[in-house]
Structure formats: structure tokens, C-alpha cells
Amino acid sequence: MSSALTDLFPHPIVQAPMAGGVSVPRLAAAVSEAGGLGFLAAGYKTADGMYQEIKQLRSLTTRPFGVNLFMPQPEYPGASTGSTGAAVAAPPYRAAVDVYAHQLAGEATWYETELGDPDSGREDGYDAKLSVLLDNPVKVASFHFGIPTPEVLDSLRRAGTFTLVTVTTVEEALAVERAGADAVIAQGVEAGGHQGTHRDLPENDGAGLGLLSLVAQIRETVNLPIVAAGGLMRGSQIAAALAAGASAAQLGTAFVAAPESGAHALHKQALTNPLFTRTELTRAFSGRPARGLVNRFMREHGPYAPAAYPEIHHLTSPLRKKAAASGDPQGMALWAGQGHRMARELPAGQLVEVLVAELASARTALSTGGGLR
Incomplete structure (x- = not known):
């Protein structure tokens, strides 16, 4: 991984930015304090709402954290009036x-x-949120549903912000590399919540790659650090993603059940409820x-x-x-990844510690030929 990101947090564990009230400041603070990278989700918030959460998070930790933005969605042609004055369907x-x-x-x-x-x-306050991040820089910013312009990425870099963009294909990763982002988040089809595809084509529904295949293909094609995301719940799975070519792992569902998570109690319970x-x-x-x-x-x-x-x-x-x-x-x-039944009701900081211990054990097993357990 680029040392610019490696130096920010000691453990290769990133808490996914989960919009809709899950990734609250107390969750991000707990993860960052434990040595991972906590994240705020700016999606569906106003620019001022995002700024207030950043201020709150800074009051809870002095460690680095990230903020995630949704890219504006392309404009679809709606009902309008034609040049002759006739209504257009x-x-x-x-x-x-x-x-x-x-x-x-x-x-x-x-x-x-x-x-x-x-x-x-359709634009989710994107420009206003960018202005906030340029005026009050954070260490890391990530983007979902598309790629910022090279100018935006360059502005954030000059402000001291490391940039990541979610991708679901090798082609998207290549486009991110051309645009000048610092790293990609490779999101496998196993991931909970929204797939971060750059073009939403119905004919591609369900055609996404599994995480390990996606990471390996991007690693062989793109010269950018990779953060692996999708269904990861145990340290042994993180070890597998790192072995496939990732530099860090992003976990979302694993943190939903944490007491610091802002997820609704019914959402937390549903992760391991036999009914689902x-x-x-x-x-x-x-x-x-x-x-x-x-x-x-x-x-x-x-x-x-x-x-x-x-x-x-x-x-x-x-x-x-x-x-x-x-x-x-x-x-x-009830957004959840494929590994939801493996959710553990642990405080977020303790979960990071457990994952780090499991990762170390898995790496030792790999180095001695014992295999992953």
C-alpha cells in the first residue's frame, strides 16, 4: 500500500462508510482509536450535517478517519417542452x-x-460537501457510484487528503487510475449495501465478481493500492484478501452489530436472526x-x-x-453482506483487536504451511 495511507493507521482494517445512520461518529472514533480507519458516511446528509459529524468525530479522536461521498447521478431526460411548445413525453x-x-x-x-x-x-449536495472537505480537510476521502474529476482529485491531494474510489470491475479500476485517485476499493458482489458500480446497467444485475477474483484481477492490471471489500467478517478472510493482492480490508456488516453503530436495533438483531x-x-x-x-x-x-x-x-x-x-x-x-451470520456483538474497538489477532494467526498459519482456519 502507498506509505501515504499506511502511515495513517497501524492495522489494515477499514470500517466501511455505511449511509443511512449506521456509520456515526462514535463508531468511527472507536475504530480509529483501536488502530483501524474509521469512516463517516456523508450520503443522504446535508453538507452542514456532514460538517457537524466531522466536528463531533474530531472531539472524540485525534486519529485519522475518512469521509465518504456519493457521486451525483447522471441526469435522465424528464418531461419537458419541445421547441414547438408541445409537451414531450x-x-x-x-x-x-x-x-x-x-x-x-x-x-x-x-x-x-x-x-x-x-x-x-439527484446530486446529494456533492459540490457543497466537496467545499467543506477542501476548507476542512480530512485525511481520507472515498467516493461511491463514480469517479470525481481529475481536478477534484488533485485539489483534495493538495489539501492533504488521500483519495479512494469504489470499483466493481477491472475497467472501472483502470478509469480510476487514469483520473488520478490514490487507491481503489475493490467491492466484491458479496458486499452488503449498494454496489458501487459507475454505470447502473440492469443487464449487469448479479453479474459482479467475487471479491478474491476481483482483487487478483485488479492487482494484475492496475498500479494502485487496493482496499478489499465484500463479505469479510473474520481475520482469516482478511488474510486471504491480502494474499490476493489487497493492502487493507474494508468491513461493513461486521461493524453493524457493534454497540457504537447507529443501526436500528432490529437491523442488528436481524443479522443473526434465524428468520433471515x-x-x-x-x-x-x-x-x-x-x-x-x-x-x-x-x-x-x-x-x-x-x-x-x-x-x-x-x-x-x-x-x-x-x-x-x-x-x-x-x-x-436490512443491508447486509453474505457473511452476516458471522456477526459478533462486540464493541467496535474490541472487534478490531479480535480481527487483528485472527489476522496474525492466519498469517502465521500460511507462513508455516498450516493453511487458513
């Missing part, structure tokens, strides 16, 4: 959003709430592929959800909030 995807909204009417009635406004915004037996990639909650525990909402609506992010995210937001408030995990987005 909305594109097919917009009609699909309307159909999906009609399908969700029963959910709104059940939870006694209104559906959200699908046109609530598997995960799937779904568009049901947001319109973009995301891996979560299979529940009633996913089963009933996943097959019909259109490729329309963030419209579907905005549309279902009140439903998800009301389901959580009413204690109904069957209507919540």
Missing part, C-alpha cells in the same frame, strides 16, 4: 417509477404514511442494486422495482422509516 424509466409508486400504494396505506417525492434530488436466512441484491428500496437480508418487502417488490436511483430511494424513504418506527423489520432495508 416522459422517458420509459419515469413511467416505470410511476407504475412502481402505484404498486407501493398498499404499503403506504398499511404503514399509514405517504410515499416520498421521487424528484427530491439469506441475502440478495435488490432494487426494491432504492432503484439501485444493493445487498440486504431477504424480507417481505424485498420478496414482494424486488422483481418489479425499476432501475431508477435515487428516485426509488426517495419514494420508499417514508415507508422504511415508518416500518422501523413501528418495529417491523419486514418493511426495512
